[in-house]
Amino acid sequence: MNKRKTSGTYRSRCPVSIALDLFGDAWSLLIIRDLMFYQRRTFGEFLRAQGIASNILAQRLAQLEQAGIISKHPEPSDARKFIYSLTAKGIDLAPVLVEIIVWADRHEQTDAQPAMVRQMRSHRRAFIARTRRTWAREQQPARRRSRSA
Amino acid sequence: MNKRKTSGTYRSRCPVSIALDLFGDAWSLLIIRDLMFYQRRTFGEFLRAQGIASNILAQRLAQLEQAGIISKHPEPSDARKFIYSLTAKGIDLAPVLVEIIVWADRHEQTDAQPAMVRQMRSHRRAFIARTRRTWAREQQPARRRSRSA
Numbered sequence: 151m152n153k154r155k156t157s158g159t160y161r162s163r164c165p166v167s168i169a170l171d172l173f174g175d176a177w178s179l180l181i182i183r184d185l186m187f188y189q190r191r192t193f194g195e196f197l198r199a200q201g202i203a204s205n206i207l208a209q210r211l212a213q214l215e216q217a218g219i220i221s222k223h224p225e226p227s228d229a230r231k232f233i234y235s236l237t238a239k240g241i242d243l244a245p246v247l248v249e250i251i252v253w254a255d256r257h258e259q260t261d262a263q264p265a266m267v268r269q270m271r272s273h274r275r276a277f278i279a280r281t282r283r284t285w286a287r288e289q290q291p292a293r294r295r296s297r298s299a
Numbered sequence: 300m301n302k303r304k305t306s307g308t309y310r311s312r313c314p315v316s317i318a319l320d321l322f323g324d325a326w327s328l329l330i331i332r333d334l335m336f337y338q339r340r341t342f343g344e345f346l347r348a349q350g351i352a353s354n355i356l357a358q359r360l361a362q363l364e365q366a367g368i369i370s371k372h373p374e375p376s377d378a379r380k381f382i383y384s385l386t387a388k389g390i391d392l393a394p395v396l397v398e399i400i401v402w403a404d405r406h407e408q409t410d411a412q413p414a415m416v417r418q419m420r421s422h423r424r425a426f427i428a429r430t431r432r433t434w435a436r437e438q439q440p441a442r443r444r445s446r447s448a
Contacts, residue, residue, distance in 0.1 A: 162410075163408065163409050163410040164332075164409065164410060164411075165399065165400040165403035165404050165407070165409040165410075165411040165416075166328060166329060166332045166396065166399055166400060166403070167325070167329060168403050168407050168409055169399045169400075169402060169403040170325040170328060170329075170399075171325075172403075172407075174323065174325045174328070175323075176316070176319040176320075176323045179315060179319060179323070180313075180315060180316060180319075183313075183315045218406075239406050242402055242405060242406065243402060245398040245401070246395065246398040246399055246402055247315065248398075249394040249395040249397075249398050250314070250315055250318045250319075250395055251314040251315060251318075252394070253318060253391055253392060253394070253395055254314035254315070254317050254318040254321075255314050256391060257367075257388050257391065258314070258317050258318075258321075259312065260312050260313065260314040260317055261311075261312040261313060261314075262313075262314040267314075
């Protein structure tokens with residue numbers, strides 16, 4: 151696997167520290183969550199879902215793209231707009247998200263769907279494999295669209 | 300399990316959002332990392348390890364204690380000082396830390412020990428179980444010390 155530094159300066163080379171530099175910001179992880187579990191794909195969808203200021207959202211999207219975690223391509227129906235998707239590096243964050251959700255559900259009152267959390271806890275590997283399959287399926291129409299566009 | 304809201308206001312009840320409110324700050328997760336993997340226990344040890352300003356460190360320790368993730372008790376030899384440790388809720392973050400480290404090692408150049416990352420990746424459950432056992436063993440002398448103090 152090709153490993154490269156995706157951003158200029160890290161405060162250390164500790165893996166936890168580097169990971170936090172890349173996606174540790176709260177808004178960034180919520181964007182990743184929206185892409186991974188809620189099929190949100192556009193600037194407008196993130197904006198409406200999160201109640202985030204549009205300049206902050208634009209900055210976080212640019213950072214995640216720079217970190218190689220998300221990518222964007224023009225929307226087929228309107229080339230001025232973009233569709234965002236997770237890269238392979240981004241979908242590799244699925245186990246991190248799953249463990250965060252399982253932890254929060256165990257210790258806090260959340261609105262997580264009980265059936266989903268049970269799947270995550272008791273059938274963790276199957277749940278992550280299914281998330282990856284959904285992601286892979288979604289990549290295909292996007293590629294077809296950009297070829298035909 | 301007794302679930303209660305540990306902090307006053309969350310921006311939503313989404314489990315990812317709540318988790319980030321509780322430990323999503325970069326310094327907070329580095330403190331948890333130091334407690335979990337590096338056996339750092341005191342204010343001075345965190346300060347030296349992280350290059351963090353002491354007022355920020357004090358604030359993050361207070362937040363983590365308020366969130367029920369860490370606890371403190373007086374140092375036996377000097378009751379003006381404190382020894383910090385992870386609570387059960389804090390050690391439950393081990394799978395989150397493990398997945399973050401595995402992800403960063405896969406995609407970035409880090410200083411993670413290759414043998415440790417191999418253990419995390421190939422023997423994930425055993426690694427987490429061992430981390431929990433180490434934590435449980437450490438709790439015992441602390442309890443003995445505070446009984447005899």
